Amino acid sequence: MPGQFYDVIIVGAGPAGSYTAYRLASSGYSVAVLEQKEAVGVGVCCTGIVSAECFDSFGVNPELILNRANSAKFFSPSGKYLRLQDNRVQVCVLDRASFDQAVARKAQAVGVDYLFLSRATDIVIERDKALVEISHHSSREKLTARAVILANGFNPRLSQKLNLGEVKRFAIGAQIEVEAGDVDEVEIYFNQRIAPGFFAWLVPTSASRVLVGLLSMSHAKLCLQKFLLSPYCQSRIVRKEDKIKQKAIPLGTLPRSYGNRILVVGDAAGQVKPTTGGGIYFGHLGAKIAAEVLGEALSDGDLSIARLSCYQRQWKAKMGEEISLGYWTRRAYSKLSDRQVERIFNMFDSGGIARTLLDSPNLSFDWHSRLILASLRHVLVYPLRKAWHLFHKEVGL
């Protein structure tokens, strides 16, 4: 509340902010979360797909899961598809707004204060405290805390002001919820004309509701409008009463996610898988590490940049390589033509690569690097294997 001196002020009530708040308040610290919107979960733009393991670790009600999936159809540019199914990997499709609200309720239950319609406009770090200026109901107020956590999504203004640098590259995700028939499993479309550099999706949330979306480097809304008119969607959509929502997704990490009395978590720090744009799980890992590092620093009374720098070392050790390799893979994919994408699909299909990868221990919904490297190995040796096969046939061995 205004006038109160908090241990920690967190800017942003998304999953990363609320989960960090929950962890810190559970350790006995006084925490306030500032949210610029009128409530948690308002206007979220997200498909809500997470691994079952990720969902469990938030410890919220399983009733928030709209759907579960362990199979998906992957469509090539020509419209051929590979259907992959694996019983080990299970993903959940969450009601994202209700999920955010549930994480916030958990935080409130351990004493976190939420201040809505409160946009942090400035942060000033002083020797013995941090001052957060908020604009609240057209008035300006100042709140004080020992430390601040930025969990404000992809929104570079405050991190730039604090000299933490900025995430320069980003993609745009656009999505709409529709009433549709005949979509009984997740469908992913790889086609550079539909979703340049990325992919499009249809994700059923119930027997008749489907999330249709895509990621793109630019003009995501326009690309989605075209996709909705394509044969993949048009004949299956019964009603479209929702509006297209869109949001930026960081592709790369913030140069510095710590400073004197400050840490940055979630999308704001670039804790996102660049292959899929998924940020709930990596943001969750970042939040856990941030709460641990900051909790210890608060208890030792040392909130210096030197002390807090171990936050970045720890989260980069956990997911830095994944993010770099994912970024590299996404860039390589964005340079392929549809014809080359089609050829890779054919290799995966006829060469049995897809099956081999599905059966391998490298398959994980959250960790892609081992799968990327295994796929690359298969794709590179595929022409040799094919030539060897032909040679055997020719010489009648």
Ligand SMILES: Cc1cc2nc3c(=O)[nH]c(=O)nc-3n(C[C@H](O)[C@H](O)[C@H](O)COP(=O)(O)OP(=O)(O)OC[C@H]3O[C@@H](n4cnc5c(N)ncnc54)[C@H](O)[C@@H]3O)c2cc1C
């Ligand atoms: C179309 C689309 C589909 C996606 N699908 C998936 C998916 O299936 N799975 C997945 O894991 N990820 C997905 N993502 C990514 C996921 O939504 C983000 O990674 C996730 O929301 C990041 O959480 P966060 O808490 O870091 O930030 P956010 O959820 O963006 O929350 C930040 C909060 O901070 C508030 N805020 C911002 N600035 C201020 C300020 N100055 N003062 C006060 N409050 C402020 C905002 O209002 C917001 O509530 C998708 C993204 C898009 C665009």
